[in-house]
Amino acid sequence: MFKKGLFIFTMLMFAVSVFAGQGKNSIQIKGSDTMVNLGQAWAEKYMEKNPGDFVAVTGGGSGTGLSSLISASCDIAMSSRNIKDKEIGLAKQKGVNPNEIKVALDGLAVVVNPANSVGKLTLDQLASIFTGKIANWKELGGKDEKIVVLSREVNSGTHVYFKEHVLRKNDPNSKEEFVPSALMLSSSQAIADEVAGNSSAIGYYGMGYISAKQKPVAIAKDEKSEYVEPIIGNVVNGKYPISRPLLIYTNGVPQGLVKKFVDFALSKEGQDIVLATDFVPINK
Amino acid sequence: MRKIKEFIIEKLILICGIASIFFVVLIFLFLLKEGLAVFNIVSPFNFLFGKSWYPISDPPQLGILPLILGSLLVTLGAAIISIPIGVGCAIYIAEVAPLKIKEILKAGIELLAAIPSVVLGFIGMVTLVPIVKNVFHLPTGLTALSGSIMLAFMAMPTIVSIAEDALYSIPKTYKEGALALGATHWQTIWRVMLPAASSGILAAVMLGIGRVIGETMAVMMITGNAAVIPQSILVPVRTLTATIAAEMGEAVVGSEHYFALFAIGIVLFVISFAINVTADLCLHKKQ
Numbered sequence: 001m002f003k004k005g006l007f008i009f010t011m012l013m014f015a016v017s018v019f020a021g022q023g024k025n026s027i028q029i030k031g032s033d034t035m036v037n038l039g040q041a042w043a044e045k046y047m048e049k050n051p052g053d054f055v056a057v058t059g060g061g062s063g064t065g066l067s068s069l070i071s072a073s074c075d076i077a078m079s080s081r082n083i084k085d086k087e088i089g090l091a092k093q094k095g096v097n098p099n100e101i102k103v104a105l106d107g108l109a110v111v112v113n114p115a116n117s118v119g120k121l122t123l124d125q126l127a128s129i130f131t132g133k134i135a136n137w138k139e140l141g142g143k144d145e146k147i148v149v150l151s152r153e154v155n156s157g158t159h160v161y162f163k164e165h166v167l168r169k170n171d172p173n174s175k176e177e178f179v180p181s182a183l184m185l186s187s188s189q190a191i192a193d194e195v196a197g198n199s200s201a202i203g204y205y206g207m208g209y210i211s212a213k214q215k216p217v218a219i220a221k222d223e224k225s226e227y228v229e230p231i232i233g234n235v236v237n238g239k240y241p242i243s244r245p246l247l248i249y250t251n252g253v254p255q256g257l258v259k260k261f262v263d264f265a266l267s268k269e270g271q272d273i274v275l276a277t278d279f280v281p282i283n284k
Numbered sequence: 285m286r287k288i289k290e291f292i293i294e295k296l297i298l299i300c301g302i303a304s305i306f307f308v309v310l311i312f313l314f315l316l317k318e319g320l321a322v323f324n325i326v327s328p329f330n331f332l333f334g335k336s337w338y339p340i341s342d343p344p345q346l347g348i349l350p351l352i353l354g355s356l357l358v359t360l361g362a363a364i365i366s367i368p369i370g371v372g373c374a375i376y377i378a379e380v381a382p383l384k385i386k387e388i389l390k391a392g393i394e395l396l397a398a399i400p401s402v403v404l405g406f407i408g409m410v411t412l413v414p415i416v417k418n419v420f421h422l423p424t425g426l427t428a429l430s431g432s433i434m435l436a437f438m439a440m441p442t443i444v445s446i447a448e449d450a451l452y453s454i455p456k457t458y459k460e461g462a463l464a465l466g467a468t469h470w471q472t473i474w475r476v477m478l479p480a481a482s483s484g485i486l487a488a489v490m491l492g493i494g495r496v497i498g499e500t501m502a503v504m505m506i507t508g509n510a511a512v513i514p515q516s517i518l519v520p521v522r523t524l525t526a527t528i529a530a531e532m533g534e535a536v537v538g539s540e541h542y543f544a545l546f547a548i549g550i551v552l553f554v555i556s557f558a559i560n561v562t563a564d565l566c567l568h569k570k571q
């Protein structure tokens with residue numbers, strides 16, 4: 001019993017010390033896993049230029065970031081999807097006023113194992129694969145193997161974006177869902193690893209995660225259109241069909257330290273970092 | 285002076301004792317308050333036996349049958365693997381092993397208990413998952429079986445240490461009596477020691493299972509998390525715990541999804557409470 005009391009006491013002290021650590025010179029950034037590397041790169045460069053300021057970046061998913069912003073446990077939420085009306089309502093209730101700033105663009109790559117002979121797909125075929133209507137690679141001209149569909153968890157902005165724009169084709173009344181047997185993996189890296197080791201897997205994630213161990217699929221809007229590779233040039237000129245804005249949310253118009261950081265992210269230098277982390281700068 | 289000191293310490297300990305019960309009650313009430321709200325949206329029957337889990341759709345589909353079955357399947361698999369090995373190991377340590385090996389084994393098992401579950405999950409993901417995929421020629425190795433094997437490692441230390449305690453606490457006279465009557469060493473273990481320690485061993489098994497069903501991190505990493513009703517142990521499953529862990533961050537506070545996750549918490553609480561009570565009953569029967 002005493003041990004338990006001691007444990008709780010230690011936990012309390014720990015919590016107190018964590019909160020005490022959030023002084024005026026620190027910014028807490030939280031949210032989208034897609035954007036963690038970008039946020040981290042910004043934070044490192046920013047801290048290098050502004051010694052004395054402290055920026056902490058954590059992932060967890062867009063939803064996690066936004067709910068932290070609403071509960072005032074972070075200063076900036078990174079999000080790879082737009083805030084939902086429900087979340088805005090909740091924020092207003094708590095006196096938080098979410099302010100959206102577009103900081104970069106991201107192309108969503110659909111990847112397969114390099115051993116897979118299928119190299120290009122239309123958006124319709126993609127939707128059929130991820131909703132389970134096409135279940136074998138044979139139907140797409142590949143090997144006679146069951147398709148293993150990989151998806152991110154529901155807390156991922158990428159998951160929501162992919163569902164709304166690929167599965168449901170931007171139709172708000174559509175009821176399409178990921179096939180129930182889709183594997184829900186908790187990070188983009190987990191999808192990258194599984195695709196690298198599994199010749200019948202297909203998954204999706206931000207372009208930044210593509211490596212030599214996965215093969216990005218060229219995508220066409222429909223059968224008559226050109227098949228387009230997910231590379232930065234094609235996202236900038238709008239040819240690649242699955243790209244989305246990357247956003248940050250602050251409480252009201254950024255002020256003080258938060259403003260300084262946001263300005264840095266949008267500066268030439270900040271946008272160079274965007275390019276270096278394999279995302280697409282906004283005002284090129 | 286000494287009396288005052290004694291008094292203060294006594295009261296402090298009393299407060300600690302009450303505090304822990306107080307916290308448990310608070311947690312339970314909070315869980316009920318947040319979780320029961322889901323039944324305004326979906327009936328308890330449809331919640332427990334619904335077959336689709338699409339919590340963020342509009343309207344959400346909140347059926348947790350695939351999750352319950354996923355949890356039970358992984359737990360059952362882990363139990364089948366860990367119980368024979370764990371009890372066998374306990375018998376070896378308590379009855380057969382020479383002193384030196386006994387010390388090494390005990391230290392090894394304590395070490396196994398000390399490995400954080402996320403580390404086990406990670407090791408499982410890079411080693412066990414490809415093996416399972418290749419051995420059974422599966423489309424993916426992220427299956428209930430992989431989860432069961434990894435969780436068996438986690439349940440084993442609990443089972444071994446408690447079962448060994450149970451065997452150790454049997455009066456020496458039982459064993460001596462059996463041997464004096466001409467029973468062999470094995471007959472003594474099988475016919476005398478095991479039945480005498482049965483309630484303790486059962487408690488060990490229950491506590492091991494309790495550990496498995498509540499485990500989150502490792503199962504989330506290696507079971508694939510697909511919310512389908514499993515047809516065999518070689519398919520991906522989604523467990524109750526992994527669902528809460530993966531989705532709590534996203535759930536908008538006060539939404540149907542949020543209440544549903546707390547309701548899953550209640551289901552888990554009920555399951556592990558039942559397991560712990562069973563274990564407790566087994567232990568008390570012994571005394």
